[in-house]
Amino acid sequence: MKYRVCLTSEQRARLQAIARNGHHPAKKILHARILLMADRAHPKGNWQDQQIAQALGIHPNTVGRVRKLFATEGETSALGRKLRRSPPVKPKLVGVKVEQLLALYAEAPPAGRRYWSLSLLVQELEARGIVKKICRETVRNALKEQGITLNRRKRI
Known part of the structure; x- marks a missing residue:
């Protein structure tokens, strides 16, 4: 099952700030970029998993995992690392x-x-x-x- 990412304008603004300023951990920036590219509610978004993976140089499973975390657990889980x-x-x-x-x-x-x-x-x-x-x-x-x-x- 493919999980859909639909960002609100506030979420999009937050993710763009994370992805562009460079003051966050690399994983968080990468996950923010994945969510921005996967956003169905934006004309420049709605990329397929393979396209996102190829553009960012990551495995498609990573893209799917971030989508799933965002859809099921929310923005903070998709961006942050899981605590031990x-x-x-x-x-x-x-x-x-x-x-x-x-x-x-x-x-x-x-x-x-x-x-x-x-x-x-x-x-x-x-x-x-x-x-x-x-x-x-x-x-x-x-x-x-x-x-x-x-x-x-x-x-x-």
Whole structure:
């Protein structure tokens, strides 16, 4: 079944602004151009899927998918990317583990050290068995979310 695209003048103006200004993601601009070319309510529109695909250098299935999204779910779904329900990799530091990291940070640093460095925190988290393996950036981000930034000055 072929899905029809009939744009109102407001929708057409919005899509033209997206397609022409270049300040949006490339996919969004491409999808706006597809919808403008597929618009049956405009004399310069009403292109066939094959014509649109050839003109834009994309696969005809992409054109059909954008048409279908516009007809069934609306303009925002056709232009935007679908949000993931869950991240591709589960976060290693959540809930109790973040609390354990904060408790570790609140303790005095190891003997011979004046402050906690990211490397020391990573080593200690792994040594205590809180996590099997973790990178410094993950620890830094977890601390940053709690409003903590490490520096080399002595802790107060």
